[in-house]
Amino acid sequence: MNELLEGSQAVAEAVRLCKPGVISAYPITPQTHIVEELASIIADGKLNAQFVNVESEHSAASVVLGSVATGVRSFTATSSQGLLLMAEVVFNIAGMRLPVIMTCANRAISAPLNIWNDHQDAITVRDSGWVQMHAENIQEAIDLHIQAYRIGEAPKIMLPVMVNMDGFILTHGLEVVDMPTQEQVDSFLPAYTPLYKLDVENPLTLGPLVDPDYYMEARFAVSETHKDVLKLIPLIQAEFQRTFGRSSGGLIEAYRLDDAQKVIVAMGSVCGTTKDVIDSLRSKGKKVGLLKIVTYRPFPIDAIYQALKDIPKVAVLEKAVSIGSYSPLLSEIRSIFSGKKKSPVISGFVIGLGGRDITIDSIKEVYKRLGPKPISEEYIDLKPELLEETI
Numbered sequence: 001m002n003e004l005l006e007g008s009q010a011v012a013e014a015v016r017l018c019k020p021g022v023i024s025a026y027p028i029t030p031q032t033h034i035v036e037e038l039a040s041i042i043a044d045g046k047l048n049a050q051f052v053n054v055e056s057e058h059s060a061a062s063v064v065l066g067s068v069a070t071g072v073r074s075f076t077a078t079s080s081q082g083l084l085l086m087a088e089v090v091f092n093i094a095g096m097r098l099p100v101i102m103t104c105a106n107r108a109i110s111a112p113l114n115i116w117n118d119h120q121d122a123i124t125v126r127d128s129g130w131v132q133m134h135a136e137n138i139q140e141a142i143d144l145h146i147q148a149y150r151i152g153e154a155p156k157i158m159l160p161v162m163v164n165m166d167g168f169i170l171t172h173g174l175e176v177v178d179m180p181t182q183e184q185v186d187s188f189l190p191a192y193t194p195l196y197k198l199d200v201e202n203p204l205t206l207g208p209l210v211d212p213d214y215y216m217e218a219r220f221a222v223s224e225t226h227k228d229v230l231k232l233i234p235l236i237q238a239e240f241q242r243t244f245g246r247s248s249g250g251l252i253e254a255y256r257l258d259d260a261q262k263v264i265v266a267m268g269s270v271c272g273t274t275k276d277v278i279d280s281l282r283s284k285g286k287k288v289g290l291l292k293i294v295t296y297r298p299f300p301i302d303a304i305y306q307a308l309k310d311i312p313k314v315a316v317l318e319k320a321v322s323i324g325s326y327s328p329l330l331s332e333i334r335s336i337f338s339g340k341k342k343s344p345v346i347s348g349f350v351i352g353l354g355g356r357d358i359t360i361d362s363i364k365e366v367y368k369r370l371g372p373k374p375i376s377e378e379y380i381d382l383k384p385e386l387l388e389e390t391i
Contacts, residue, residue: 001178001179001181002176002177002178002179003176003177003179004174004175004176004177005138005174005175005177005179006033006171006172006173006174007138007141007165007170007171007172007173007174007175008030008031008032008033008034008036008037008105008171008172009033009037010138010141010142010175010177010179011034011103011138011141011142011145011165011171012033012034012035012037012038012041013037013142013179014141014142014143014145014146014179014180015034015038015075015101015103015145016038016041016046016047017146017180017182017185018073018075018101018145018146018149018185018189019047019048019049019073019191020047020049020072020073020074020075020101021048021049021050021067021072021073021074022049022050022052022063022064022067022072022073022074022075023035023038023039023042023049023050023051023052023064023074023075023076024051024052024053024054024059024060024063024064024067024074024076025054025057025060025076025077025078026054026055026056026057026059026060026078026082028057028078028079028080028081028082029079029107029115029167030079030105030107030115030117030167030168030171030172031077031078031079031082031103031104031105031167031171033171033172034077034103034105034171035051035077038051038075039051056085057078057082057083057085057086058085058086058088058089060076060078060086061076061078061086061089061090061093061100062089063076064076064093064100064102065089065092065093065096065098065100068093068098068099068100068194069096069098069197069198069206070197070198070199071192071194071197071198071199072192073149073153073191073192074100074101075100075101075102075103076100076101076102076103077102077103077104077105078102078103078104078105079104079105079106079107079121079167080106080107080108080109080110080115080121080167081109081110083104083121083122083124083125084109084121084124084125087124087125087128090125090128090130090160091125091128091129092207093130093160094128094129094130094159094160094222095129095207095218095219095222096206096207097158097159097222098158098160098206099149099152099153099157099158099159099160099161099192100152100160100161101145101148101149101152101160101161101163102130102160102161102162102163103145103162103163103164103165104121104122104162104163104164104165105165105166105167105170105171106118106119106121106122106164106165106166106167106268106319107121107167108120108121108353108354108355109121109124114354114355115167115355116167116168116354116355116356117166117167117168117169117269117319117352117355118319118320118352118353118354118355119134119164119267119268119318119319119320120319120320120321120353122134122162122164122296123320123328126296126297126328129159129160129222129226130159130160130161130162130297131148131151131152131159131160131161131162131226131229131295131297131298132161132162132164132295132296132297133148133161133162133163133164133249133294133295133296134164134165134267134268134293134294134296135163135164135165135166135170135268135269136253136268136269136271136272136292136294137170137175137269137272138165138170138173138175138177139175139177139178139248140248140249140294141163141165141170142177142179142180143240143244143246143248143249144163144248144249144294145163146180146185146188146189146240147233147236147237147240147248147249148161148163149161149189149192150188150189150236150239151229151232151233151236153192153194154232155195156225156228156232157225157228157229157232158194158195158225159222159225159226159229164267164268164296165268165269166268166269167355168355169269170269178244178246180244184243184244187243188239188240188243188244226297226298227298229298230251230295230298230300230302233249233250233251233295234250234251236249237249237250249294250294250295251294251295251300251303252291252292252293252294252295252300252303252304252307253271253290253291253292253294254289254290254291254292254307255271255275255278255289255290255291255292256278256282256288256289256290257289257290257291257307257311258289259287260287260288260289260311261287261288261311261312261313262286262287262288262289262311262312262313262314262315262367262370263288263289263290263291263308263311263313263314263315263344264278264288264289264290264291264314264315264317264363264366264367265290265291265292265293265304265308265314265315265316265317265329265333266290266291266292266293266316266317266318267292267293267294267296267318267319267329268319270317270319270351270352270358270363271290271292273358273359273360273363274290274317274363275290276360277360277363277364277367278290280360281364281367286367288367289311291304291307291308293329299332301336304333304336305336305337305340308333308336308337308344309337309340309342309343309344310342311344312344312345313344313345313347313370313371314333314344314345314346314347314370315347315348315349315366315367315369315370316329316330316333316346316347316348316349317349317351317363317366318330318348318349318350318351319350319351319352319353320350320353321350321353326348326376326377327348327350327377329348330346330348330376330377333346334346345370345371345372345373345374346374347369347370347374347375347376347378348375348376348377348378349366349369349375349377349378349379349380350377350378350379350380351366351379351380351381356381357381358380358381362380362381365380365381366380
């Protein structure tokens, strides 16, 4: 059914349809509306679940770790500093192979204090073992949450999934969305039946102390499972399309790449603006396309290589930095082509940090700067007049 919904409300409704038994979160801008809505849904009797109020994000993550460990489907959400406060538990959840689902309403990291959108929070915990997916719009955010439970709870996977949606741009934006029915979601998402759980009748230990004889194998197992996730996500995407009648999610999305000479690579809501720019440039005869990264972890190396190997020039556009090195997505995409016979000229651009507006002109500027030589890292829309007083 088509409805006009705020992004946070839409995600809360999607989570409700997935029937988690425990929800725990701590309010933090711009994530608050999601769990505020879920608290109301539970209080109104629309979802049979416990909402656990806690004193911090670290505690919220600990609660859902415990609830999933006892065999209960669970959900949490956070942003920015909240995710960093959770970091210890975030690693524990993945290491204990617990399929917690989390919304990260992406927001810049302090200092200076900033409540607007970029991707530095999620990027900071990219090596924790969580599956990470990025939504372009509110509809995709809905769909990715429903798919996340199928991915994380798959018996061969048993890993947590983080669905990223750009703070304010998507969390507080309004969009007409097709909200699935409960019957559709029930047919797609079976009840959670864990392979293992804490049970007084059948005692076991989760997350014990291990010595050097075991630790490496545990981390290796998580890494190997991410390879299985790469195979599973396209299957889940195809089943989702059959059930709900639309294609959503997946590893990557190729937009007008067939004859492209220049391609922009990006994640999240900036892909919508980029598509508009591409359509405009195409109308003027410019052969340009977009490669949208939907799944960031596991990183879809083969899919990206196949999409870009015949493209002469590539611009990697990202809302995060790796201080003292090249930006994260740029480094990873360049590594894909290291030693390959066929490689594009790959340039990197940092844009939109701290929520700075990414305009049509901003994207056009990226397109203009793509030349015969690679650009290692340029900041788009930087204000030179502010640099002296900032430094």
